[in-house]
Amino acid sequence: MSDFLEQAANELNAKVAGADFGGTAKFEVADVGCIMLDSDGARVGDEEADVTMSADAETFQAIFEGDMNPTSAFMTGKLKVDGDMGMAMKLASVLA
Numbered sequence: 001m002s003d004f005l006e007q008a009a010n011e012l013n014a015k016v017a018g019a020d021f022g023g024t025a026k027f028e029v030a031d032v033g034c035i036m037l038d039s040d041g042a043r044v045g046d047e048e049a050d051v052t053m054s055a056d057a058e059t060f061q062a063i064f065e066g067d068m069n070p071t072s073a074f075m076t077g078k079l080k081v082d083g084d085m086g087m088a089m090k091l092a093s094v095l096a
Contacts, residue, residue, distance in 0.1 A: 004057055005033050005044045011064040012042035019094045023087050028054040037091075051083035051091070063095055070095050 008027070012035065026049035027035040034046040055063075059078045062068035070092035073079035081088045 002032050002044075004061075005029065005035055008060060008064055009035050009042040009044055012037060015064070016042070016094055021091065021094065023051070023084070024049040025087065025091055026052040027060060028052055029060055030054065030056045032057050049083065051081060051085070051087045053088065053091075054080040054082070066096075 008029070012027075016037065021037070022039060024047070025037040026047070027037070029035070033044065035042055036045040036047055036049065055073065055078055059068065059073055063070050063073060063079070068078075070079060071089075074081060074088075074092075
């Protein structure tokens with residue numbers, strides 16, 4: 001299991017703590033693996049989700065650390081979204 005995925009899941013848990021996030025999201029990190037996010041929090045895993053966001057590790061790290069806005073990453077093609085766009089926008093506001 002990737003140390004990056006574990007660290008990213010921990011960072012996600014800190015960002016979404018207290019947020020009202022209903023649904024499931026998958027963060028697909030190119031050549032590394034996946035992180036699942038649901039009402040129980042973030043964890044390393046690869047399951048079906050309402051929305052899947054795909055990017056490289058560098059992009060996700062910048063988003064999770066607050067150095068890159070998720071909407072900007074999407075608009076510039078660094079982040080791809082598949083599934084429920086409304087949920088992706090809600091999640092982007094939590095991560096920004």
